[in-house]
Amino acid sequence: xxxxxxxxxxxxxxRLRGRLTFNDHAKLRALIGEMGQNKLKRQVxxxxxxxFVDSAGIGMLLIAREEMDRAAKxxxxxxxxxxxxxxxxxxxxxxxxxxxx
Amino acid sequence: xxxxxxxxxxxxxxxAVGCRTRFAGLLAxxxxxxxxxRLALALRLSPLLxxxxxxxxxxxxxxxxxxxxxxxxxxxxxxxxxxxxxxADTGASDTADRLAPFLAEAAKSDLxxxxxxxxxxxxxxxxxxxxxxxxxxxxxxxxxxxxxxxxHEAVSNALVHGNxxxxxxxxxxxxxxxxxxxxxxDRLADPVLAGRRIVVTLRIDPAEDGRxxxxxxxxxxxxxxxxxxxxxxxxxxxxxxxxxxxxxGLTIEDGGRRIRMRFRL
Numbered sequence: 217x218x219x220x221x222x223x224x225x226x227x228x229x230x231r232l233r234g235r236l237t238f239n240d241h242a243k244l245r246a247l248i249g250e251m252g253q254n255k256l257k258r259q260v261x262x263x264x265x266x267x268f269v270d271s272a273g274i275g276m277l278l279i280a281r282e283e284m285d286r287a288a289k290x291x292x293x294x295x296x297x298x299x300x301x302x303x304x305x306x307x308x309x310x311x312x313x314x315x316x317x
Numbered sequence: 318x319x320x321x322x323x324x325x326x327x328x329x330x331x332x333a334v335g336c337r338t339r340f341a342g343l344l345a346x347x348x349x350x351x352x353x354x355r356l357a358l359a360l361r362l363s364p365l366l367x368x369x370x371x372x373x374x375x376x377x378x379x380x381x382x383x384x385x386x387x388x389x390x391x392x393x394x395x396x397x398x399x400x401x402x403x404x405a406d407t408g409a410s411d412t413a414d415r416l417a418p419f420l421a422e423a424a425k426s427d428l429x430x431x432x433x434x435x436x437x438x439x440x441x442x443x444x445x446x447x448x449x450x451x452x453x454x455x456x457x458x459x460x461x462x463x464x465x466x467x468x469h470e471a472v473s474n475a476l477v478h479g480n481x482x483x484x485x486x487x488x489x490x491x492x493x494x495x496x497x498x499x500x501x502x503d504r505l506a507d508p509v510l511a512g513r514r515i516v517v518t519l520r521i522d523p524a525e526d527g528r529x530x531x532x533x534x535x536x537x538x539x540x541x542x543x544x545x546x547x548x549x550x551x552x553x554x555x556x557x558x559x560x561x562x563x564x565x566g567l568t569i570e571d572g573g574r575r576i577r578m579r580f581r582l
Binding site: 235238239241242244245248268269271272274275276278279281282283296298299301302305307 | 380387438444459462463465466469470473477486487490493494495497498499551552553554555556559562575
């Protein structure tokens, strides 16, 4: 998985690309750090270029959400499609994290 | 010789003793040609430098040092039906003897994979297995995605929680992610744990309803686990539930060291 962060006026948009699996633990740690450091209240994870996510990937997204909660920031998942959207649905992540189309 | 001329009578006899795959050739990317020739000769297989377009099943040897991990997708597709990492501590002379039991095991399945954790960890095996399966039975759309996820989850469980003994992320915190990250790194660096094997077998059989049924078994060498109700709040623990939702049959055996999944194709 790779990611890029774009800081806009109202929100930081982090675009994830490729496959998010248990093996991306180091990148997720770095990403959570970067989301904590920028000043914006709204942290949006753009999942539209993410091709695949596994259960550990979902778990790491939940950790990111929890850390943003601690930092009093909003955490939003946006644009999930295909397999990623399907897994988020099956794992009922919408109950925990706001999901936008 | 790769000529695909398996006689009907031989095939029937093979099936009676549980032989499904009769290997014709051996590929070993990264191995010197003279060594491959000797090894193939001892195993009564044809030495091959690249996968030909024929249909007779082939076995690929993967070296454990990462140098010979096939970059070519062709080595993960038919006619290759077995991927074997030879035991590390063998001299050239007895490699054939030690490989023969692996090939005998491989012959009992339609697809067979036997690798160390260190090698398997880098390979995205779920996707590779899906490609090998869907080359033999076309899979599309959601079903394809679901089966890839189930295979990936089962492989990840066997490697991370089984062979490497890394506990799942229980709390939702960056510290817990850090702990997971550190444990995974430490244990992959431990030659004993990284040398533990993961074995995957896949068989495709006709189902009663005229469709086909794939049976996948994944075995690890870890401490096992007792399946049971899980806590709902942690970051880990969803994998087995996802597999259970996707597979048409799920059995945990050998104290949690083997998972058997069935998928209607």
